[in-house]
Amino acid sequence: MKVSYNKTVCLMVLFIGAAALYMYSVSFEQNEMKAFLGEIQLLLKQNKELMNELNIRQEHSAKEQNKEVKEDPNMQAKKITKKLFPNSPLFKEWGDELSEEEQTEAENLFQQYGYNVFLSDRLPLNRDIPDTRDPRCANKKYPEDLPTLSVVLIYLNEALSILKRAIRSIIDKTPPHLLKEIILVDDYSTNEDLQGKLEDYIKLINKQRPGLIKQVKHAEQMGLTQARISGWKASTGDVVAILDAHIEVQAEWAQPVLARIKEDRTVIVSPVFDRVNFDTLKLVKYATAAHAFDWALWCMYESFLPEWYKETDESIPGKSPSIMGILFADRLFFGEIGALDDGMKIYGGENVELGIRVWLCGGSVEIVPCTRIAHIERAHKPYLPDLSVTMKRNALRVAEVWMDEYKTNVLVGWSLPLKDHGLDIGDISERKKLREKLQCKPFKWYLDNVYPQLDSWEDLLAYGALKNTLEEGLCVDQGAVPGSVPILYGCHYYTPQNTYYRRNGELYIGGIKSHKYNSNRCLVDNGNSNTPALHDCKTSKEKGFNMLWDFKQGQELKNRGTKRCLEITKHDYYHLVIQECTGQAWNMQHVIHEF
Numbered sequence: 098m099k100v101s102y103n104k105t106v107c108l109m110v111l112f113i114g115a116a117a118l119y120m121y122s123v124s125f126e127q128n129e130m131k132a133f134l135g136e137i138q139l140l141l142k143q144n145k146e147l148m149n150e151l152n153i154r155q156e157h158s159a160k161e162q163n164k165e166v167k168e169d170p171n172m173q174a175k176k177i178t179k180k181l182f183p184n185s186p187l188f189k190e191w192g193d194e195l196s197e198e199e200q201t202e203a204e205n206l207f208q209q210y211g212y213n214v215f216l217s218d219r220l221p222l223n224r225d226i227p228d229t230r231d232p233r234c235a236n237k238k239y240p241e242d243l244p245t246l247s248v249v250l251i252y253l254n255e256a257l258s259i260l261k262r263a264i265r266s267i268i269d270k271t272p273p274h275l276l277k278e279i280i281l282v283d284d285y286s287t288n289e290d291l292q293g294k295l296e297d298y299i300k301l302i303n304k305q306r307p308g309l310i311k312q313v314k315h316a317e318q319m320g321l322t323q324a325r326i327s328g329w330k331a332s333t334g335d336v337v338a339i340l341d342a343h344i345e346v347q348a349e350w351a352q353p354v355l356a357r358i359k360e361d362r363t364v365i366v367s368p369v370f371d372r373v374n375f376d377t378l379k380l381v382k383y384a385t386a387a388h389a390f391d392w393a394l395w396c397m398y399e400s401f402l403p404e405w406y407k408e409t410d411e412s413i414p415g416k417s418p419s420i421m422g423i424l425f426a427d428r429l430f431f432g433e434i435g436a437l438d439d440g441m442k443i444y445g446g447e448n449v450e451l452g453i454r455v456w457l458c459g460g461s462v463e464i465v466p467c468t469r470i471a472h473i474e475r476a477h478k479p480y481l482p483d484l485s486v487t488m489k490r491n492a493l494r495v496a497e498v499w500m501d502e503y504k505t506n507v508l509v510g511w512s513l514p515l516k517d518h519g520l521d522i523g524d525i526s527e528r529k530k531l532r533e534k535l536q537c538k539p540f541k542w543y544l545d546n547v548y549p550q551l552d553s554w555e556d557l558l559a560y561g562a563l564k565n566t567l568e569e570g571l572c573v574d575q576g577a578v579p580g581s582v583p584i585l586y587g588c589h590y591y592t593p594q595n596t597y598y599r600r601n602g603e604l605y606i607g608g609i610k611s612h613k614y615n616s617n618r619c620l621v622d623n624g625n626s627n628t629p630a631l632h633d634c635k636t637s638k639e640k641g642f643n644m645l646w647d648f649k650q651g652q653e654l655k656n657r658g659t660k661r662c663l664e665i666t667k668h669d670y671y672h673l674v675i676q677e678c679t680g681q682a683w684n685m686q687h688v689i690h691e692f
């Protein structure tokens with residue numbers, strides 16, 4: 098089809114060319130005419146030759162197509178293979194050419210591990226990955242006599258090829274005199290691959306480098322924090338790196354961190370991660386940023402403080418409020434400041450606890466950009482289907498030990514009641530003793546000096562559902578999104594019905610942001626209609642909207658500017674309105690400070 102289309106185009110060009118030449122030639126003298134006719138003949142002859150060639154090509158092409166059909170039934174079968182798992186994230190951008198059997202195998206492995214084991218098994222252990230470092234990193238010179246490094250790899254049911262690739266990259270990319278040992282911490286894996294076949298690989302390496310790989314095996318699943326602690330306890334190097342096992346390290350990854358910790362043993366360091374896609378296993382470069390958290394203590398990326406940006410050199414270390422999880426520390430200093438909180442369960446919060454503790458108790462946290470580690474972001478984690486359960490509990494533990502008067506913010510962040518939240522946070526007496534012993538600073542110092550981007554919520558008076566005393570089964574709700582009209586709705590107490598009242602008179606509906614640089618949505622009286630409105634608070638302030646409310650628990654909710662009230666009226670059913678005050682009363686669910 099494609100060939101015959103090309104042929105048609107070619108013929109048209111030749112025809113027009115020949116005709117134009119002919120028309121042109123008639124105005125010439127006869128003798129000259131002859132010469133031109135000769136040229137036309139030549140042109141036509143060439144045209145004929147071209148035609149022949151095109152015919153030959155077309156035939157050849159047809160033969161080729163037939164050949165494909167006849168001689169490679171397999172290939173044709175693949176082209177029409179249907180996607181067996183059209184909804185699986187694994188096959189969104191990968192796996193088009195797989196047979197049905199291969200698709201099933203790949204999908205089963207993906208379900209088991211959360212990343213593409215089928216592909217990993219087919220890639221070389223020492224595969225090349227792009228060097229994502231700032232160009233200045235390659236030119237840096239480091240001292241020869243750096244501290245030695247113990248690398249701890251934590252895993253639970255990791256795929257064998259992924260674990261082997263992590264080990265391979267560490268051995269290949271660390272100067273032998275600096276790499277003291279690699280400690281594999283198995284948090285009670287059950288997959289068979291990690292038994293015999295892994296042992297064989299370890300033997301092979303230890304034959305070349307006696308004692309390099311050590312193993313710590315848990316007899317029951319102890320969770321991420323315990324696994325990290327047991328790996329650290331087993332280590333003997335000057336510096337310990339506690340890593341996930343689904344990683345590959347970049348060139349010269351160890352020297353920048355070792356040099357930094359040699360300069361200052363009280364610095365806990367995180368590398369910069371790059372993302373390895375769980376499906377294609379391709380590397381995506383991540384920007385260098387600080388690590389931090391919101392008031393629910395979920396980790397997130399954060400900008401550095403302005404000083405770091407003034408240097409305009411992305412290869413220099415930057416101070417960070419917290420770490421995401423992977424860490425490097427002076428082995429002994431890590432013990433002196435209390436390692437990790439062993440009362441943490443399963444997953445989450447332990448990294449934030451470490452960050453806050455190190456800052457408050459005599460150390461600091463840094464990101465070292467020339468140390469980069471490629472890390473697979475799994476589609477699902479092996480520990481628990483819903484991590485928020487342990488995350489919430491661990492976060493409350495951090496709040497109780499470290500956050501002083503700001504601990505209520507963690508409850509607000511999780512929309513929990515101030516009293517009787519009903520969660521067992523375990524015994525925190527040892528951690529409180531540690532805080533005493535190390536004479537750590539108050540949490541306010543951390544907010545003021547280390548993480549000023551976090552909104553301290555100091556003036557937050559109340560939060561939770563907002564109900565009118567006339568009808569307590571209905572709650573104020575942010576209404577349709579996108580949209581800017583709050584409504585009354587049957588109480589369900591999820592985020593759309595979370596309201597917040599601040600001492601300055603702002604009233605938010607539909608959630609509160611943890612950071613000063615983010616904006617909430619404020620209740621506004623536009624002054625002329627009865628319909629209440631929700632607008633971005635920063636914009637409302639700039640535009641001078643009526644966004645401040647006088648409110649006392651159990652009393653009216655009155656706009657300071659218009660002197661009108663938020664009330665409810667009944668036509669068939671209750672509606673949320675702003676009108677002349679008739680003395681209706683409101684209650685907000687949880688009161689932080691009496692108001």
Ligand SMILES: [Mn+2]
Pocket residue numbers: 341343472473
């Ligand atoms: Mn990980």
